[in-house]
Amino acid sequence: MTHSRQWLGSAATMLTGLAVTIVLPQVADAFEVMQYTLYVVLGIFTLSLAYIWGLGGILCFGQGAFFGLGGYTFAIVAINMNETTAALVTAIAIAAATAAALGYFMFYGRLSDVYMGVVTLVFTLIIWKLINATAGPEYAIGSARLGGFNGIPSVPPLNVPGDPGQPFDPVAVFYIACAFLIGVYIFLKLIQVSRFGRLSVAVKENEVRAALLGYDVRLIKLLVFTIGGAIAGLAGALYAAYQSFIDPNAFSLEMSAKVLIWVMAGGVGTFVGPLLACFGLQALSIWISTLPWANSLLILGGILCFVVMVLPKGLLPGIADLLTWAMAALRRRPADAATVPATEGERA
Amino acid sequence: MDYALVVLIEVLRAVGGLVLISIGLAIIFGMMRIVNIAHGEFLMLGGYTVVLAGKAGINTWVAMLVLAPAVVGLVGIAIERCFIRFLYGRMLDTLLATWGLSLFIVGFVTVVFGNTLEGVSVSLGSFEVGRFRVAGYSIFIIAMAAVLLVGTVAMLRGTRLGLIARGTMQNPGMAAALGLSPPKIYMVTFGIGAALTGLAGGVLAPITGVVPTMGIAFIAQAFITVITGGAAIVAGTGSASSLLGSVSQLTTFATTPVIGDVALLFVAVALLRILPQGITSRFFRRSL
Numbered sequence: 001m002t003h004s005r006q007w008l009g010s011a012a013t014m015l016t017g018l019a020v021t022i023v024l025p026q027v028a029d030a031f032e033v034m035q036y037t038l039y040v041v042l043g044i045f046t047l048s049l050a051y052i053w054g055l056g057g058i059l060c061f062g063q064g065a066f067f068g069l070g071g072y073t074f075a076i077v078a079i080n081m082n083e084t085t086a087a088l089v090t091a092i093a094i095a096a097a098t099a100a101a102l103g104y105f106m107f108y109g110r111l112s113d114v115y116m117g118v119v120t121l122v123f124t125l126i127i128w129k130l131i132n133a134t135a136g137p138e139y140a141i142g143s144a145r146l147g148g149f150n151g152i153p154s155v156p157p158l159n160v161p162g163d164p165g166q167p168f169d170p171v172a173v174f175y176i177a178c179a180f181l182i183g184v185y186i187f188l189k190l191i192q193v194s195r196f197g198r199l200s201v202a203v204k205e206n207e208v209r210a211a212l213l214g215y216d217v218r219l220i221k222l223l224v225f226t227i228g229g230a231i232a233g234l235a236g237a238l239y240a241a242y243q244s245f246i247d248p249n250a251f252s253l254e255m256s257a258k259v260l261i262w263v264m265a266g267g268v269g270t271f272v273g274p275l276l277a278c279f280g281l282q283a284l285s286i287w288i289s290t291l292p293w294a295n296s297l298l299i300l301g302g303i304l305c306f307v308v309m310v311l312p313k314g315l316l317p318g319i320a321d322l323l324t325w326a327m328a329a330l331r332r333r334p335a336d337a338a339t340v341p342a343t344e345g346e347r348a
Numbered sequence: 349m350d351y352a353l354v355v356l357i358e359v360l361r362a363v364g365g366l367v368l369i370s371i372g373l374a375i376i377f378g379m380m381r382i383v384n385i386a387h388g389e390f391l392m393l394g395g396y397t398v399v400l401a402g403k404a405g406i407n408t409w410v411a412m413l414v415l416a417p418a419v420v421g422l423v424g425i426a427i428e429r430c431f432i433r434f435l436y437g438r439m440l441d442t443l444l445a446t447w448g449l450s451l452f453i454v455g456f457v458t459v460v461f462g463n464t465l466e467g468v469s470v471s472l473g474s475f476e477v478g479r480f481r482v483a484g485y486s487i488f489i490i491a492m493a494a495v496l497l498v499g500t501v502a503m504l505r506g507t508r509l510g511l512i513a514r515g516t517m518q519n520p521g522m523a524a525a526l527g528l529s530p531p532k533i534y535m536v537t538f539g540i541g542a543a544l545t546g547l548a549g550g551v552l553a554p555i556t557g558v559v560p561t562m563g564i565a566f567i568a569q570a571f572i573t574v575i576t577g578g579a580a581i582v583a584g585t586g587s588a589s590s591l592l593g594s595v596s597q598l599t600t601f602a603t604t605p606v607i608g609d610v611a612l613l614f615v616a617v618a619l620l621r622i623l624p625q626g627i628t629s630r631f632f633r634r635s636l
Contacts, residue, residue, distance in 0.1 A: 059440060061447075109621040114383055114439045118571045119617065121385075125568040126613045133606040253564060257451060264444065298455030304448030308441050309434065 010189050013272050014182060021178035025171050034170045037242050039282055040177040043275050044184055045235035046262045050274040051188050052228035053263055055197060057204030058221060061117045062124030063259050066095040066229040068250030070236025072131070072146075075155040075246045080142035083164040084156060088237050095233020096226050103225040107218045121256070128251035151247025158241045177238055184231055185271060191227070200224050254297065258285075261304050267314030277315065350478025355601060357477075361486040362600075363593030364493030367585060368552060369566045370573040371496050372545030374585045377574050379517050380537060382432060383443035386450040387570055388563020389457075390542050394420050394549020395558035396457065399466045408470050416550030417543040424542020428535050436534065450563065457560040466558040485554065492551050493589075496544065501582050503540075513537045569609075572616045578626020583635035587627050592616060 025033050045067055052058045070091040077087035102123055106116050135148025144152060158173055160166040168176065191197045203210045203217050211217045240246040249255065262281055266273030281303070285296050311318035369391060376384045384390075394416040401411030431449065435442045472484030504510035513533055516523040520530040556562060573592060577584025595615050600608030623629055 061443075105617050105621050109624050111620060111624055114443065115575055115620070115624075117440070117443055118383065118575060119620070122568040122572055122613060122616075125564065126610055129609055130606055133604070254451070257447060260444070260447075295455040295459050297451045298459060301448045301450065301452030301455055305431065305445055305452060306448075308445040308448060309431065312441065 009272075014186065017178065017182045017185070021175065021182070025174060030170055033174045034242075037170070037174045037177050038239075039279050040174070040181050041235055041238045041242055042259075042282060043181050043278050044177075044238065045232055045259055046266075046274045046278040047181070047184050047188060047271060048228045048231035048235060049259050050263045050266070050268075050271050051191075051231065052224050054269040054271070054274075055188075055192060055204065056200045056221060056224035056228070058225055058228075059113060059117050060120045060225070060228070061260065062120035062122075062256055063228070063232050064251055064253075064256035065120070065124040065127050066099055066232035067236040067239070067255065067259075068127065068131075068246075068248070069098055070095040070233030071240035071246040071250050072152070072236075073233070074237035074240045075152040076141045076144040078156045078241070079144040079152070079154075081164075082156060084158050084241060085161040088158075088234070091237035092230050092233045095236065096230035099229020099232075100222065100226045103222045103229075107221045107225070110218070121253075124251055124256055125253070128248055128253075131248045131251060147247075149248060151245060151249075152240075153245055155240050155244045155246060157244055158238075173242065177242070180234065180238065184234070188271060196220070196223070254300070257300060257304070261300060261307070265303065265307050265315045267317040270316070273314060273316040350480055353477050354480045354482060355598075357482055357486055357490075358601070359594050359597045360490045362597035363589050364490040365552065366569060366573050366589035366593045367493035367497060368489065368548035369545075370570040370577075370585050370589065371500060372541045372543075372548060373570045374574050374577065374581045375500075375541035375544065376538060377571070378577070378579070378581045378584065379513075380534065380541070381439060382435075382538070383439055383446065384541075385443060385447040385567065386427070386453060386563075387446075387545060388565070388567035389450050389453040390420050390424065390545040390563075391549035391552070391566055392457065392558065392560065392563045393423060393453070394546035395468070395553035395556070395562065396461065396466075397546065398468050398550045398553045399558050402468060408468065412470075412550040412553070413547065417547040420546025420549065421539045421543030424545075425535055425539040427542075428538040432538060433531060433534065450567075454560050454563065461560065463560060468554045468558065470554045489551065489555075496547075497582055497586055500544075504581070509536070569612065572613065576616045576619055576626055578623070578628035580628035580632060580635050583632040584626055584628040587632065591619075591627070 024036060028036070045063070048066070049060065049063045052060055052063075073094040074084070074087045074091040077090045078084050081087065102120070106119055111119060131146065132149050134146035135150070137145060139146045139148070146152065157167045158176060159168065192201075199210070199215060200220050200223075202213075203215070203220050207217050210220075236246075236250060239250070258281075259278075262278040263274040265281065266275065266277030285299065288299050289296055307315065313321065372390065373384065373387045376382050376387070397416040397419045398408065398411045401415050402408055406415070427449065431445050432442065435445055470485070472488055474481045474483045476482075504514060512523070512528060513536070516528065516530050516533045517537075523533070524530050556565070569592075573585060573588045576592065577586075577588035592612050592615060596608040596612035599611040619627070628635070
C-alpha cells in the first residue's frame with residue numbers, strides 16, 4: 001500500500017469515528033448511548049493489544065492485567081480523593097509502570113515468544129487470585145475497600161477537571177470516551193509512522209537483524225509493551241468510571257481472551273479491523289447471553305478455534321484475501337469464474 | 349521435632365501436587381512443544397470422570413486410577429486428531445487454538461453439568477505424628493507423584509515406545525525414514541500426556557472439589573513448573589516442583605496460601621531471568 005493511500009485510510013477512519021461520535025447521541029436515546037460507551041471503552045482496550053501485537057510482535061496473554069490494574073487504581077484514587085482527573089492519570093501511570101516492570105523481566109531475560117505468552121498469562125492469573133483474596137475489611141487503601149470477589153462499588157463518575165462537584169452526564173461521558181478512542185488511534189498512527197514505530201516493526205519482522213544493525217531490541221520491545229500497558233490502563237480506568245464499579249473479572253482469563261479474539265479476528269497488524277471485530281463480537285456475545293442454551297465461553301472458544309484453524313490472518317484480511325484472489329481469478333478466466341475452489345482447505 | 353515432620357510432609361505434599369498437575373504438561377509441552385492451555389480442562393475432565401463414575405456406583409479408586417486416565421486420554425487423542433495435528437511446528441497457533449478449546453470445554457461442561465461444586469469423598473483416615481494428625485491422603489498424593497515420576501522415566505527410558513517417542517520428537521524426518529509413522533506417534537504421545545493429566549485430575553478431585561472452572565487454578569502453576577524445569581522432562585518437572593513447591597508451601601506456613609502462590613510466581617520469574625531455558629539447562633543436563 002502506498003503512503004498516500006495509507007494516510008487516506010487513516011483520515012477516513014478518523015472522520016468516520018468523528019461522524020459516529022456526533023451523530024449517535026442525536027439518533028439514540030440516553031440509555032443506548034450509555035451502552036455504546038462500553039463498546040468505545042473496550043475499543044480502546046482492543047487498540048492496546050492491536051498495537052503491541054500488530055506493530056511490536058509481542059503476544060501478550062495478560063493484557064487484562066493492565067486493564068484491571070487501571071480500573072482498580074482509578075477506583076481507589078477516585079474514592080480517596082473524590083476527584084477523577086488525578087485518578088485517571090494515576091491509573092495510566094500504574095498500569096504503565098507494571099507493564100514496564102514485567103516487561104523488564106521478560107525482554108531483558110530474553111524469553112522466547114511462547115514463554116512470554118505464558119508468563120503474561122500466569123501474571124494475570126496471580127493478580128486475579130490475589131485480588132480475589134482481599135475480601136476482609138483489613139484490605140483497604142485509604143477509604144477504599146478492595147472487597148475481594150465483590151469488587152469495589154460506587155466508584156465516582158468522571159467529573160469536570162478541577163471541579164469535583166460536577167460530574168459529567170452519560171452523553172458527555174460517551175463524547176469523552178470517543179475522544180479518547182480517536183485520540184489513542186491518532187497517537188498510535190503517529191507512532192506507526194515515526195522512526196520508533198518503524199524500528200518496532202523491524203524488530204517484529206526480524207529481531208536478530210535489528211539487533212545486528214545496532215538497535216537495542218530489548219529496549220524497543222519494553223517501550224512498546226509499556227505504551228500498550230498504559231493504553232490498557234486508560235481503558236480500564238474508563239471502564240471502572242463508566243460502570244461505577246470494578247471487580248476481579250477484569251483480571252479474568254475471559255477478559256484477556258476476549259481482547260485477543262477481537263484482535264485476531266479483526267486481523268493482526270491493523271487497527272480498524274480489531275475495532276470492528278470488537279464492536280461486532282461484543283454485540284454478538286451480548287445477544288448470545290440472552291439465549292438459554294448457550295454460554296458465552298462456549299461461543300468465544302468456538303470462534304477462537306475457528307479463526308486459528310481456518311482464518312489465521314483474521315476475518316477481515318482473510319475475506320479480503322479471498323476477494324482479491326477471486327477478482328484475480330475472474331480477470332484471468334472470465335469464462336469459468338463460477339468454479340472457485342476453497343482456498344482454505346488446501347493449507348491443511 | 350513433630351512439628352518439623354508435619355511441615356516436611358506438607359511440603360512434600362505440595363511438591364507432589366505440583367508434580368501431578370505438571371507431569372502431563374511436561375510431555376505435551378516439554379516434549380512435543382504444544383502449548384496446551386486446555387491442560388487445566390484435562391484435569392477438570394479427569395475430576396468429572398470420577399464424580400460421574402461415583403454417581404454411577406463405580407468404586408472411587410477404579411474411577412480415579414483407571415477410568416479418569418482412560419477417558420481423558422481418549423479425549424486427548426480426539427483433540428489431537430481434530431485440532432492439534434494441523435498445528436505442529438506453529439507454537440503460537442497451538443497456544444491460541446488450545447485456549448479456544450479451553451474456553452469451549454469450560455462452557456460446554458457448564459452447560460451440561462451446571463456451574464456447581466461437586467465433591468468426591470474418599471477416606472484414607474489420618475494418623476498421628478506426636479501431637480499432630482496428618483491426613484492419609486497426603487501420603488497417597490506423595491506416593492502417586494513418586495510413582496508417576498518413576499513410571500515416566502521407566503517408560504521413556506526402558507520401553508520401545510518411549511525410545512521411539514523420544515526419537516520422533518527429536519527428528520520426525522529420520523523417524524519416518526526408518527519406517528515409523530510420526531503422526532501416529534504424536535497422537536499416542538499426546539494421548540499419554542492427556543491420560544496422565546486425567547489421572548492427576550482424578551487424584552486431586554477429592555481435595556479440590558470439581559467445578560467447570562477449576563482448571564484455571566492449576567494452569568498457571570503447571571506452566572510455570574514446566575517452564576522453570578526446562579528441557580529435561582522428568583528431572584525438570586521434579587526439580588522445579590521441589591523448588592517451587594517448597595517455596596510456596598513454606599511461605600504459606602508463614603503467611604497465607606495466596607501469598608504462597610505469589611511467592612511461587614516471583615521465584616519462578618526471577619529464576620527465568622537468570623536461567624531463561626530453565627533449571628535443566630544448567631543442572632542435570634544429561635538426564636531425562
